[in-house]
Amino acid sequence: MVVTGVGVVSSIGTGADAYARGLREGRSGARPIEAFDTTGFAHATGCEVVGFDPELWLRRVPVAEAGRATQFAIASARMALDDAGIGEDGLRDRRGLVSVGTTDGGSDDGERLAASFVHDGPAAADPAAARRVPASRLATGVARDLGLADVEVSTIATACAAGNYAIGGGVDAIRTGEADYALCGGADALCRMTFTGFYRLGAVDPDRCRPFDVDRHGIHTGEGGAVLLLEPLDDALARGARIYAEVLGYGLNCDAHHQVAPHGESVARCMALALDDAGISPGDVDLISAHGTGTKANDVTECGAIHSVFGADGDVPPTVSVKSMLGHTMGAASALGAVACALGIDGGFIPPTINHTETDPECAVDCVPNTAVDAELGVVANNALAFGGNNAVLVLGRPA
Amino acid sequence: MTGAVITAWSAISACGIGAAAHRVAYGDPARRLRPTAVGEPVPAEAHVAADFDVTEALGPKGTSSMDRCSGLAVAAAADLLAPGERPQGHFGCIQRNQSAPGGIAPPSGIGVVLGTTSGSAQTQFDFTRESQTRSKPYRVNPALMPFALMNSAAGQTAIWHGLTGPNTTIAGGRMSGLSTLRYGARLLATGRADAVLCGAVEEYGPARQRLADQRKPDDADGRPLGEGGAVLLLEPAAHAPAGHVDPDRTDANRTDTDRTDANRPGGRVPLAELLGIDTRVAVDDDPAAALEVCIRRTLDRAGAAASDVRTVAVSGPPGPLAGAERDAVARTLAHADVRDPGEIIGDTGAATGPFQVTLLLDRPGLALTTAVDEDGTVGCGLLRVP
Structure with missing residues (x-):
């Protein structure tokens, strides 16, 4: 089984080519967080995706119905298909799997609702935001936006390992013959709750994120999405697809x-x-x-x-x-x-x-x-x- | 054929704690409790699992900040693990840190796959409230954070019971029952696990009520929310002796624990065979038609006739979706006896799916469980009850 398409939304580049350039150049996505109010924190650096326009990617799902993580997932999936040279129409007759891993799902909307309840009481209702909270929206959003009916969808909520879990789910569905292709990956939006939690645990680096360094002080919270298209090798060869890698x-x-x-x-x-x-x-x-x-x-x-x-x-x-x-x-x-x-x-x-x-x-x-x-x-x-x-x-x- | 069988179950809800308490309430409408009024800050009526207290059930260690979702999962799972499968003295390992001697539990072939809507809404709300109201936004209780994550219930279940197998959380909403069974059966088929605890939990609290009130369609029927968790033990059918049928068994005296099977590691006889699962996304906004496709295809693949299906359990989503689900069932399985766990224990959200399965195990023959979620997904699972 092979990877024939990749889609990425990230703080160092959106799309396979820009992301690859960012990786090669060793670009840093760190910047002062603007996604939420950071008043009262001594430091608040994060890796935020800037300039993402959901209107460019969402075709069937109204933007107002999709939380930011869902938007990332949909954009990444569309890019993965474009990258693979397959139109969504080319997938309709095949059984597929869409699996998106996430830690927070719609919690960015959930915490804004919670904050408005704390400050303004029950009168401040936002039904649209409340409907964006269930995390299942991420994977279902991808299927809905691509118009894929005959797909197994799952949002895998296994916290910070969820992306690999979702990819593994795709691997097994293809191995058992239950799916002909898998669109799988992960998506998360910057979430004040997660930042606050890591900050409280003393696990956010005030300056730079420097893994393995003797002076490391923790993470920078980030956001983004990534989706891989997995297909059986024979199918990829039959259509002359570009093959990035084999899934071993x-x-x-x-x-x-x-x-x-x-x-x-x-x-x-x-x-x-x-x-x-x-x-x-x-x-x-x-x-x-x-x-x-x-x-x-x-x-x-x-x-x-x-x-x-x-x-x-x-x-x-x-x-x-x-x-x-x-x-x-x-x-x-x-x-x-x-x-x-x-x-x-x-x-x-x-x-x-x-x-x-x-x-x-x-x-x-x-x-x-x-x-x-x-x-x-x-x-x-x-x-x-x-x-x-x-x-x-x-x-x-x-x-x- | 998924090759998987359900061999045991446990549940906690307004009906009580354990499978026996649920069978009593399922079998006798007079034993079911009406929803109770819950007060400020979000007034409502709900089916709360009033008999369940996290600290009472699990002890004081490691439970002071534990969310009710995790508590329900840990407690329900405990019932399904034979003493030999639960490492001795492993309770309390949550208190250990990495430097402590003893290390981790031995490799176990038991996986945990739990469904959720969005985790513990109450813990997430409490965390945000602390951040919003204290002198500094980070003066929050750090112990709350891991319990606010959606994978807390599955992770806690593994920690408390020493289960080192695959440990997966699926945010499936009302599809959670089908999603966890399908994922669990695949873990068995690929040899990644020898047995899987599949289920889902949903707590009750003002935060969840508040979200549900806002989400509710204007024309919703207003079914009260319910609290609970149900966990099914899924094992490979290959462990079971071929064609094993207990000729003396009848519906009336059936229990899940009074029979043993020497060929099965836990000594358990199948309660149901999982014949197939199919789901779709109603991209054209016609969930009834999509569910009908799923039902017909699942029956076809199993080589079963619609007339063979004796019982159906529906997921009872809020608003007009409930009608769509009933319509699809009526169009395909008009003669079947239709059951709805929501009528007994309220709307238990993600936990509805595993509860549906527990409602189908008393009647031999083919049984179908259906699900329709507000996000546009639909599906069904076909069981053969021996």
């Missing part, structure tokens, strides 16, 4: 340990599950796109897990964090990571980990600091971890 496999597990602290042994198990599903060994992997949030705990735990899996079988491959450029885009994060991997395989480059000064000896990985490098990538692993102990690792390879 994925793994899922749960720490079953702690709500917010990841567990290295369990993360290592998940990577091993993914390699096993892909039928490869650790020595085959040329690049790890890490979860790499830039928090003290995540990076040291994840790197420890990487060393335990890959260290035993030779050198640990380069391990990068695209969150250094994009911030933590929550449910979109691992989908944006997966697209970065596919673009890296296709374009022959490794995206850098920017804002990097000195690697934390406790991380001890080659994070490809600050500048992208050219590389022939055969196999790439894309990690995702989430609160709740939810891990998901996706393995992509160069098409045969």
Whole structure:
């Protein structure tokens, strides 16, 4: 099964080409947050998508009925189809799956409703916003806007690993023959609640997001969307499609340990599950796109897990964090990571980990600091971890 | 054929705690409780799971900030795990941190797949209220944050019971029952899990009531909201002996726990075989027609005739969608006995789907569960009850 189209809305570039350029140039999406009122916070830097116009992308779903994350999902899906050279009409006779991962879903609308209730009481009703709150709108919105009736839709709400979960759902539906194609990825909009939560936990870096750096202080919250079109290899070859990457496999597990602290042994198990599903060994992997949030705990735990899996079988491959450029885009994060991997395989480059000064000896990985490098990538692993102990690792390879 | 069977269930709602309490209320309308008045700040009537208190059910450790969605899920799941499947002493591991000895639970083949609408609306509201009203916007209770995320219920279920298998949250709204069963069956088919807890939870609180009041179509029938959670244990049919039928079983004396099966790891006999699931998106805004397509296609694929379906459980969405769902059922399965969990436990949102399934397990033969969501998705699932 292969990736034949990608669509991206991100703070460093929208569309496959602009996103690839942003990754190669090591662009930073960080800027002062304008999406919500940041009064009272000592610092509020985030990776906001600026200048996104939903009217350009939404054709059937009225813009007022779609929350910002739904708009990102729809735009990303449309771009993925355009990129693949398939019109939506070309999909109508095929059974499909649309799966979109998200952390917050319609919570940006939900928190605005909550705030207006707190300040103005029950008189301040906004039925349209209330209808945008259920997170199922993200995946259903994609199907509705593309006019796809015969599709299995699911919005996967497995927090910050949701993108990889959604892609994995597409992989399995195609493997079992229940779907002929899958449009899958993730989307999230900047949400004051999420920012506030991470800020309160002391996990937002006041200056720069610098994963694996000895001076890292946390995440930058970000937003965006990414959708991949997956198809069986034979179908892609039959229509002469451009093939970015082959989907080799994925793994899922749960720490079953702690709500917010990841567990290295369990993360290592998940990577091993993914390699096993892909039928490869650790020595085959040329690049790890890490979860790499830039928090003290995540990076040291994840790197420890990487060393335990890959260290035993030779050198640990380069391990990068695209969150250094994009911030933590929550449910979109691992989908944006997966697209970065596919673009890296296709374009022959490794995206850098920017804002990097000195690697934390406790991380001890080659994070490809600050500048992208050219590389022939055969196999790439894309990690995702989430609160709740939810891990998901996706393995992509160069098409045969 | 999905290759999956349902082998046990548990539930918590206004009917009480556990499958037995629900069977009593399902079987005897006189035992069902009327909705109760709930007060300020959002007055309403609702079917609250009044017997369920999170701290009482799970103890004081790790529960002081826990949302009711997570509490309902953890408690309902506990019923489905045999003592041998629950790591000894694992309760309380939530208190451990990473540096503590003991580490994580051993690898388990049990996955958790839970549905939701948008997580715990109350926890999200409380978090926002604190941020909006305290001297600094970040002076919030940090313990609330993970419980405000939609994956809290599934993650907590794994943490409390030591379930290291795939752990997935599907924001399926009223489609959650079908979505979690389909996803769970696929985890079994692909060998990613040996058994899956599939279900959904929906808390009751003023925040959810407030959202529902605003969302409600003008011509909605005004069905009260309900609170509850139902979890189904899904296992591969291959574990079950072929053609196993208990000739002595009748509807009247049937219970889920009094029979065992030596060939099944948990010693359980199938309560229902999951024959097929089909969903569609009503892109032309005709949900009744879309659901009719799903029903006919599901029957076709299973090689079943419409006349074989004896019971149907509907999802009862608010407003005119309920009529669309009933119309599709009437056009395809006119003779079937139609049941609606909302009449018993109120509108339990995402949890409606798994509750529908629990309403179908008392009558041998083919049974169908349908779902229609306000977002435009429709679907059905076909079960064979042995």
